[in-house]
Amino acid sequence: xxxxxxxxxxxxxxxxxxxxxxxxxxxxxxxxxxxxxxxxxxxxxxxxxxxxxxxxxxxxxxxxxxxxxx
Numbered sequence: 001x002x003x004x005x006x007x008x009x010x011x012x013x014x015x016x017x018x019x020x021x022x023x024x025x026x027x028x029x030x031x032x033x034x035x036x037x038x039x040x041x042x043x044x045x046x047x048x049x050x051x052x053x054x055x056x057x058x059x060x061x062x063x064x065x066x067x068x069x070x
Contacts, residue, residue, distance in 0.1 A: 005055070007040065011062020018067070032067050 009030075010019040017029040020039055027043045030036035033052060040050050051057050053065060060066075 005057060005059040006049075007058045009036065009058060009060050009065075012068045016068040 006023050008021045010021070012018050013029070017031050018036075019029045020027050020036060022040065022043050022045070028039045030039055036052065037050050041047075049057060058065075
């Protein structure tokens, strides 16, 4: 099995929200870092696992870490 980051933040949608998957499971979508961290905590991750700039934990697809302004 190929190794992959546990958290994937997918490309921004037209409304600026980004879909989030955790270990391949959809956990929702977020509009900013606060919402993303809330989603991940709700999915059972602890603070140490929510290092949004750590490429070993989070893969930002389609756009770098950030959120489009709407």
